[in-house]
Amino acid sequence: MKIHVVENYDEMSREAADILADIVKNKPDCVLGLATGDTPIGMYECLVRMYEAGELDFSAVRSVNLDEYYPISPDNDQSYRYFMNKHLFDKVNIDKANTNVPNGRAEDADVFCREYENTINKLGGMDVQVLGIGRNGHIGFNEPETELKPYTHLTELTESTIEANARFFESEADVPKHALTMGIRSIFKARNIVILASGVEKAEAVKTMLSGNISTLCPASLLCLHPSVTLICDKAAYSLV
Ligand code: GLP
DSSP: OEEEEESSHHHHHHHHHHHHHHHHHHOTTOEEEEOOSSTTHHHHHHHHHHHHTTOOOOTTOEEEESEEEESOOTTSTTSHHHHHHHHTGGGSOOOGGGEEOOOTTOSSHHHHHHHHHHHHHHTTSOSEEEEOOOTTSOBTTBOOOSSOOSSSEEEEOOHHHHHHHGGGSSSGGGSOSEEEEOOHHHHTTSSSEEEEEOSGGGHHHHHHHTSSOOOTTSGGGGGGGSSSEEEEEEHHHHTTO
């Protein structure tokens, strides 16, 4: 794993955006694996600025997102589809037909998950997958468990994640208890992975991820098994390593 420790959130965002921008420039029809949460917002802002400056063209780019709450409607302002439209898709010239976010309204979640995995396969995997990290070391919505599911699946959120994500909802009770998420094997279909961490509240998770031990109890630690991972981490998130 390559580790870049940067000064702060803005520097992390710029570095991540530069990696994605290079991929888009070199391969205009690349497949971007995208993530939500507070962490990648700055990266999306940088990409939008590059697009507005005429440096980037998203017209042939395809995308797949990591996860989505379940059930949730795409026009709920807390859905990850809404997030992606707001922070990136509505602001650049990507064709929405080429964007994939798990369907929070799928009638049969298991059938949908199999289809989503097929979509990833048909795209030939991701050129890059962006990840954030949960306070408990989760990636996507792969929560710490003794066993993990490899492919896209329906999962139950842990109390820690519900509590962490409650800040976006009116109350904790409004946070969906389930989600659809790529599994670890789906994430590993990416040829490159960029994982972002910012802030002291991620320091414990970053420390466990980099401890040298691999455990499903810290899903992010499994990334050590992938051949091309870059961690971009600010000083605060790296402070316990
Ligand atoms: C959420 C998402 C993850 C995200 C993580 C961290 O629950 N499912 O994909 O990486 O938690 O979120 P944030 O960046 O807001 O800290």
